[in-house]
Amino acid sequence: MQLATWNVNSLSVRLPQVLDWLAANPVDVLALQELKMTDDKFPAAAIAAAGYSAQWFGQKTYNGVALLSRTPASDVVKNIPGFADDMSRVIAATYALPAAPGGAAQSIRVIGAYFPNGQEPGSDKFEYKMEWLKGLRQWVQAELAAHPNLVLMGDYNITFDDLDVWDPVGLKDTIHCTEEERYHLRALIALGLHDSLRLFAQPEKSYSWWDYRDFAFRRNRGMRIDHILVSDALKARATACTIDKTPRKNERPSDHAPVVVTLS
């Protein structure tokens, strides 16, 4: 089974690339972020024609998340229960999980999330990011208790450490790299989650986002801010995790690349 996450920076613009990518990478579940469209504009028919069912949660202009899947979703939740939010940032669903060898059929809980950007430490948007992170953690803790097989994936807008940053000195304490943000990321890990990418050997300077400006992709000046966190039970089944830079080489790319995890 494969699951992936991709911030597409406008699904209207990127739909052909998403369909091309799915044709080449027929993952079981794909979480999308930054749809930047209202729900009535979601291209459900084109996605169904590609063999995927979809759950989506959009809004005008900004944000918006979706889950595309080979099998139907159940128990869909939009945004964080108990955390009032007028932005569409979270969508969760449950899917059938193929039984492990000799085991019984199971289910997998998938949470796709577009974490707040935060703009600048000390700003109102940064404060909102901190409150959102607290609300998310409280809810994910309860979800983990209910669902041993859990994946939390999306655009976290946080780096774990210097390895995730092309210029850790120049970008020290700037947005995505502050100690406050990283505290919250480690707190998610402390719930019993694991950073899929670091379970496996990776190329040096592996990033998932590059600025559109200044030839940042060509110079590999990026950050790793898109993550797939898996629960203990799924860590035992994880066999690979990769960042696919191929779509970032398209003519009109998203600024993010997809991240893919493989489970046995």
Place this chain on the structure above:
DNA sequence: ATGACGGAAGTTTTCCGA
């Protein structure tokens, strides 16, 4: 120090992203 690029809204310039 600033802006660079890209998208949306919407109409010419502004907000926002990361």
